[in-house]
Amino acid sequence: MGIIQRQSISGTIYSYVGVILGFITTALLFTHFFTTEEVGLFRILVSYSILFAQFAGLGINTITVKLFPYFRNEGKNHHGYLGLALIVSLVGLVLAILAYLLFKPVILDNAKDGSQLFTSYFYYVIPLIVFTLLFNVFDTYYRVLYNAVKGIIYKEVIQRTLVLAVIIPFYFEVFDFHQTVILYTLALISPGVLLFASLVYNRKLHIKPDLSIIDKNFAKDMVKVGFFGIVASFSGVLVMTIDSIMVERIMGLSATGIYSITFFFGTLILVPMRTMGKISSVVISDAWKNNDIAVINNIYKKSSISLSIVGLLLLIGIWGNIDNVFHIITNEYLPGKYVILIIGLANLTDIAMGVSPHIIVNSKYYRYLSYFLLIFAVLIVVSNILLIPIYGIIGAAIATLISKFIYNCIKFIFLYRKFRLQPFTWKIVLLYLIGITVYSISLLIPVMSNYLVDIIVRSSIIGVLFIIPVYYFKISEDINNKIEVIFERLFRHN
Numbered sequence: 001m002g003i004i005q006r007q008s009i010s011g012t013i014y015s016y017v018g019v020i021l022g023f024i025t026t027a028l029l030f031t032h033f034f035t036t037e038e039v040g041l042f043r044i045l046v047s048y049s050i051l052f053a054q055f056a057g058l059g060i061n062t063i064t065v066k067l068f069p070y071f072r073n074e075g076k077n078h079h080g081y082l083g084l085a086l087i088v089s090l091v092g093l094v095l096a097i098l099a100y101l102l103f104k105p106v107i108l109d110n111a112k113d114g115s116q117l118f119t120s121y122f123y124y125v126i127p128l129i130v131f132t133l134l135f136n137v138f139d140t141y142y143r144v145l146y147n148a149v150k151g152i153i154y155k156e157v158i159q160r161t162l163v164l165a166v167i168i169p170f171y172f173e174v175f176d177f178h179q180t181v182i183l184y185t186l187a188l189i190s191p192g193v194l195l196f197a198s199l200v201y202n203r204k205l206h207i208k209p210d211l212s213i214i215d216k217n218f219a220k221d222m223v224k225v226g227f228f229g230i231v232a233s234f235s236g237v238l239v240m241t242i243d244s245i246m247v248e249r250i251m252g253l254s255a256t257g258i259y260s261i262t263f264f265f266g267t268l269i270l271v272p273m274r275t276m277g278k279i280s281s282v283v284i285s286d287a288w289k290n291n292d293i294a295v296i297n298n299i300y301k302k303s304s305i306s307l308s309i310v311g312l313l314l315l316i317g318i319w320g321n322i323d324n325v326f327h328i329i330t331n332e333y334l335p336g337k338y339v340i341l342i343i344g345l346a347n348l349t350d351i352a353m354g355v356s357p358h359i360i361v362n363s364k365y366y367r368y369l370s371y372f373l374l375i376f377a378v379l380i381v382v383s384n385i386l387l388i389p390i391y392g393i394i395g396a397a398i399a400t401l402i403s404k405f406i407y408n409c410i411k412f413i414f415l416y417r418k419f420r421l422q423p424f425t426w427k428i429v430l431l432y433l434i435g436i437t438v439y440s441i442s443l444l445i446p447v448m449s450n451y452l453v454d455i456i457v458r459s460s461i462i463g464v465l466f467i468i469p470v471y472y473f474k475i476s477e478d479i480n481n482k483i484e485v486i487f488e489r490l491f492r493h494n
Contacts, residue, residue: 014149015271018156021164026264029167031329038177040253041117042184043260047241048100048107049128049188054237056096056133059229060088061140065281066225066362068144069289071213082141082199083207088226089137096133097126117253124185131189138195141204144282150198154191162187228370232361235373239380239403243396246384251392259393261329262336265318266343266397269311273351276303281358288362296359297421303354304423305431306476311351312435313466315344317459320442324458327451335393342397346404354423356411365418372410379403427475434473438465 030039064085071081100107108119139151166183169175175183199205214222244263248256280299287295318325319341326334360369380403387395415421442462448454470476471483 014152015156018152018160019268019271021157021160022264025160025164025167026261027325027329029164029171031261031333033167033171034257036254036257036332037117037252039257039261040248040255041121041181041257043244043256044118044248044253045121045125045128045185046188047244048125049132051234051237051241051245052096052100052125053129053132053136054233055099055230056089056092056129057136057230057233058088058092058095059226059231059233060085060092061136062229062233062361062366063222063225064137064140064144065285066229066366067222069286070218072144076210077206077208080206080209082137082205084209084211085137085141086207087209089133093130093133096129100125100129118248121181124181128185128188131192133192135192135195138192138199141199142195144285145204146282148282151191151195154194154198158194159187159191162190225366228367231370232373235370235377238377239373239400242377242381243384243400246381246388247393247396250388255393258333258336259339259396261333262339262393263343263397265325265340267347268318269314269344269351270347272310273307273354276307276355280355281362284355284358285362288364293419293421296419300354300356300359300415300421301423301425302476302478304352305425305427306478307351307354308348308428308431309470309476309479311348312431313463315348316435316439316442316466317462318344320439320462321455321458323447324451324455338394339397342394342401346397346401349401349404349408352423352428353408353411356408356415356423359415359421360411363419365414368414372407372414375410376403376407379406427473430473431470431475434466434469434475438462441465 030042034042064081068078068081071078104122108122135151135155139155142148142150163184166175166180166187170177170180196205244256244260247259280303284296284299287293287299322337322340325340326337357369360366360372380399383399383402384396387399389395391398412422439462442458442465445458445461448457467483471480474480
């Protein structure tokens with residue numbers, strides 16, 4: 001856990017810097033400077049670019065994480081693996097762009113009121129596809145070189161800083177909306193450009209592939225992993241983006257804007273999981289290569305309880321301040337109030353399962369994750385089709401909750417039956433009892449006249465009441481160690 005702890009802590013710090021920047025741009029500036037339709041446009045541009053870029057990868061990132069240990073050789077420039085990854089990605093990129101253009105009539109057909117705005121910026125998705133793909137390839141390559149933090153800095157911090165720098169001039173009418181969309185697009189492509197520049201600067205851009213390492217059997221393994229990687233990665237991204245796309249198709253850009261802003265608050269609890277997953281996936285891959293089940297089991301259990309502690313605290317903090325949230329983002333977004341709670345609960349089921357997807361995808365049963373994600377994708381598409389017309393954006397959130405719960409149950413049963421791995425102990429029950437108790441107490445706190453003061457007081461009380469019993473009952477060894485390190489440093493300074 002040493003590498004995972006160091007990079008997870010470092011990555012989480014940068015991720016939360018990104019969250020703060022994202023909060024400023026998403027919750028404060030987007031909601032006050034742009035209409036809900038314009039916010040919906042920004043979201044839909046990102047959704048389509050992520051979806052098609054993931055298809056364009058042709059499963060190469062799955063191949064990288066799973067099979068790079070066999071290419072790893074710094075003296076031989078890792079056999080030029082990056083060049084091979086870029087060749088595969090270039091083929092996929094051509095196919096993805098052709099598919100996007102081919103589906104233009106379907107994507108733009110019967111646009112709802114307000115969604116006509118997207119037709120003006122349809123082609124802006126293409127450069128976003130290109131640079132999202134490049135970022136994915138370069139970021140995964142850095143990850144297998146045990147540097148997961150660099151991509152987090154570029155994506156979470158620098159990109160969001162640039163987005164912030166784009167929005168403020170719009171408010172002062174330095175740029176009109178059209179110019180702002182152009183600059184926003186450039187900000188989104190910056191992480192891919194920066195990672196490329198970093199590879200050049202660090203002399204890691206080795207793009208001449210050494211195919212001698214790939215024999216016939218290994219080539220078959222790569223194709224097989226790549227195929228299931230396409231299914232898994234595309235299905236995974238589909239479930240991340242399809243709700244926004246379907247809300248736009250069924251309800252229009254304005255509803256998409258409301259959904260995306262409130263959805264943002266529900267996903268805040270996932271930040272530590274994303275960071276831990278990036279580096280743990282590489283460590284788990286090496287552990288499977290050595291058939292070290294003990295290491296995998298340790299990572300599985302520790303990731304589940306540690307992430308559950310952080311995620312539950314964040315959800316209680318957000319929902320305990322829910323009225324204050326709408327003081328910040330304005331009541332125009334009030335129809336999405338319960339989206340925050342429902343998406344937060346859905347994400348708690350993800351967190352409880354820790355790094356389970358990385359355990360499956362790096363095992364000999366990697367193809368099963370593709371099947372599970374395909375089931376997940378079908379569930380979320382069908383449930384969105386059924387629930388959005390009835391319940392609107394709340395229906396989209398409920399669809400996510402139902403689909404994620406079933407998906408995570410499937411993963412849990414699979415890992416237990418195949419490897420007798422399961423992450424839970426009695427401490428998870430105690431943790432949720434602490435969470436329910438703390439939230440109940442927070443309801444007794446009187447509402448302050450100033451919402452900013454209320455946020456500070458309410459959040460502080462929730463945090464103290466939650467952390468003390470978590471520490472006392474030693475729910476997580478890693479969390480306790482981190483708390484002790486913080487107190488030691490504070491004591492030393494005093």
